[in-house]
Amino acid sequence: MILNSIIDCIGNTPVIELKDDLIPKGKRLYLKLEYFNPNFSVKDRTAYGLVKAALDNGKLKEGGILIESTSGNLGKSLCMLGAALKFKVIIVVDPKISPSILNWYEAYGAHVDMVKEPAENGGFQQARINRVKELLEKYPNAYWPNQYDNPDNPYYHYNTTAKEIMKLPTSSVIGAISTGGHLCGVGKLVKEKSPNTKVIACDVKGSAVFDNFFKPYLINGVGLSWRGENTDISVIDKVSISNDQEAISMCNLLAKEHGVMVGGSGGLVVLTALAWLKNSDCDSAVAIIPDTGINYLDQIYNKAWRDEKGITLLNRTNIENIINKKVFSTPKEKILI
Numbered sequence: 001m002i003l004n005s006i007i008d009c010i011g012n013t014p015v016i017e018l019k020d021d022l023i024p025k026g027k028r029l030y031l032k033l034e035y036f037n038p039n040f041s042v043k044d045r046t047a048y049g050l051v052k053a054a055l056d057n058g059k060l061k062e063g064g065i066l067i068e069s070t071s072g073n074l075g076k077s078l079c080m081l082g083a084a085l086k087f088k089v090i091i092v093v094d095p096k097i098s099p100s101i102l103n104w105y106e107a108y109g110a111h112v113d114m115v116k117e118p119a120e121n122g123g124f125q126q127a128r129i130n131r132v133k134e135l136l137e138k139y140p141n142a143y144w145p146n147q148y149d150n151p152d153n154p155y156y157h158y159n160t161t162a163k164e165i166m167k168l169p170t171s172s173v174i175g176a177i178s179t180g181g182h183l184c185g186v187g188k189l190v191k192e193k194s195p196n197t198k199v200i201a202c203d204v205k206g207s208a209v210f211d212n213f214f215k216p217y218l219i220n221g222v223g224l225s226w227r228g229e230n231t232d233i234s235v236i237d238k239v240s241i242s243n244d245q246e247a248i249s250m251c252n253l254l255a256k257e258h259g260v261m262v263g264g265s266g267g268l269v270v271l272t273a274l275a276w277l278k279n280s281d282c283d284s285a286v287a288i289i290p291d292t293g294i295n296y297l298d299q300i301y302n303k304a305w306r307d308e309k310g311i312t313l314l315n316r317t318n319i320e321n322i323i324n325k326k327v328f329s330t331p332k333e334k335i336l337i
Contacts (some may be wrong), residue, residue, distance in 0.1 A: 003336070006084055010044045011160055015168060015216055018258065018270070021202035022320060027277045028284040030168060031260070031270070034291065039076040039104075041221075041263075042161075042182050042289035049075030049156020050145040051085065054074075061310075062086045065142035067135050069128035071220050072101045073291050074147055079108035088204040092131045096122035096220065098295060122225040123216055141322040148228030157185025165286055166190065173283040174273040176222040176265040177209050179240075180231030181290065187235030198237045198282060199330070202272035204264075210334035218244040219264025219300065220311055221290050240272045240328050247271060248300045249314035251293060255301065261293035264300055271319070272316045275326030 003009060013036045018029045030072075054060035067090045068078055075091040082089035088259070089110040093102070097114075102271055105112050113135065119126035136142055147153050165173060165186055175183035187199040201210075207215040207223025214225040244264075251267035254260045257336035262270070266289040273287040299305050314322070 002165070006038050006080065007048060007158075008188050010048050012164065013037060018260075018262075020258070020274075022274050022316075022323060024277055026283070027268075029222070029273055029277060030170060030284070030286040031284055032165065032168075032288050034289055035262070035294075037077075039080055040294060041073040041077070042081055042288065043073040044077045044080075045083055045157060045161055046147060046153055046179075046181050047074055047145075048158075050147065050150060050152050051078070051081050052156070053152035054143050054145065055085070060087060060143040064088070065090065065139050066145065067092070067132055067139065067142050068145050068147065069125070069132050070147075072097055072295065073221055075110070076101065076104050076108075078145070079110040081104050082110060083108045090135060090139075092128045092135070094118075094128055095118070096124060098298060100293060100298065108203060118216075123214060123313065125225045134247075145180060147230075148224070149230060151230070153179060153181035153228050154185030154188065156230070157182045158189050161288075162186040162189035165288075166193055168286050170197070170284045170286045172200060172273075172276060172280075172282045173288070174200040174202065174269055174276060174285055175288040176269050176290055177201045177203045177207075177231060178222050178224055178265075179228050180209075182290075184232040184235055185228060188232065191235050198276075198280075199235055200272060200276050200285075200328070201239045202268050203238045203239065203241050204247065204268060207241075210239050210331060218311070219268065220245050220296070221263055221265040222268055222301065236331050238276075238328040239331050239334050240275060240326055241334075242268050242271055243320075244309075245311055245314060246319070246322055248306065248311055249319060251296075251300055252317065253316065261301070262289050263291040263293055263296055263307070264289045266293070267300075272326070275323045276328065278323050279326060
């Protein structure tokens with residue numbers, strides 16, 4: 001098949017079945033590998049949904065300026081689209097970002113603006129948002145996609161990603177929460193078409209999306225220091241919180257024992273999916289894997305980095321014990337705690 005442009009490579013990502021002793025007998029776990037998008041993450045879908053809507057409604061034009069805050073993956077996707085569709089991109093980042101991703105932005109011709117200090121309330125994520133607002137004053141005609149609150153984000157996943165997932169033989173969908181865009185967009189269609197299918201959100205300890213406090217954490221692509229408007233708790237049945245060590249350990253197990261190298265959010269999702277299969281009557285689940293571990297070879301897959309951050313990898317027995325004891329709550333229960 002010959003496609004018209006790199007944009008046509010977005011979507012229709014593959015699904016594999018994970019075979020592992022951690023999966024209860026008679027149950028099945030499918031991994032939807034979003035790192036088969038051009039920039040190796042689900043954010044290619046999100047970025048294109050946001051950009052397409054802005055081009056359609058005139059908020060963004062060829063030669064215009066787009067400004068966004070991102071922890072990494074969305075920035076790569078927006079930079080690619082800027083190069084392909086001929087608009088300028090300014091990405092606001094923070095020091096947690098991988099140097100290789102910064103090089104990625106520059107390769108696409110984007111301008112990088114880095115905040116140096118976290119906000120007093122809200123950490124680096126809020127500091128980035130504050131900087132975006134400053135830049136919008138400098139460039140009043142620029143477009144801010146605002147992935148956190150823009151309904152074009154979940155709407156695009158509702159119309160695309162969700163339809164792919166609905167074709168799978170599954171009774172549960174598990175995904176990471178950050179902006180809420182991809183999981184809640186998927187969840188909306190799932191609940192409309194198959195109300196008995198469970199939608200499970202996972203988050204990292206330290207995120208304030210479901211808990212009432214924020215504390216810095218290590219893994220990227222999941223969590224926020226607040227809850228964005230795109231997090232629609234009405235389509236989420238259960239929530240589970242895991243810490244950095246658990247997620248990073250799961251990532252390393254998948255790489256070493258299955259040849260599947262995922263980002264920290266992917267480790268979080270697989271750990272949660274295994275726990276859900278173990279602790280519920282669900283017979284099958286699809287785990288949405290947001291991105292690739294290639295982005296984090298110098299971090300979560302690097303022993304020196306892990307040692308510096310105080311992360312010791314859990315072995316298979318440790319992971320199994322955690323899976324057996326994992327707690328699931330309703331979103332409202334988490335928010336009220």
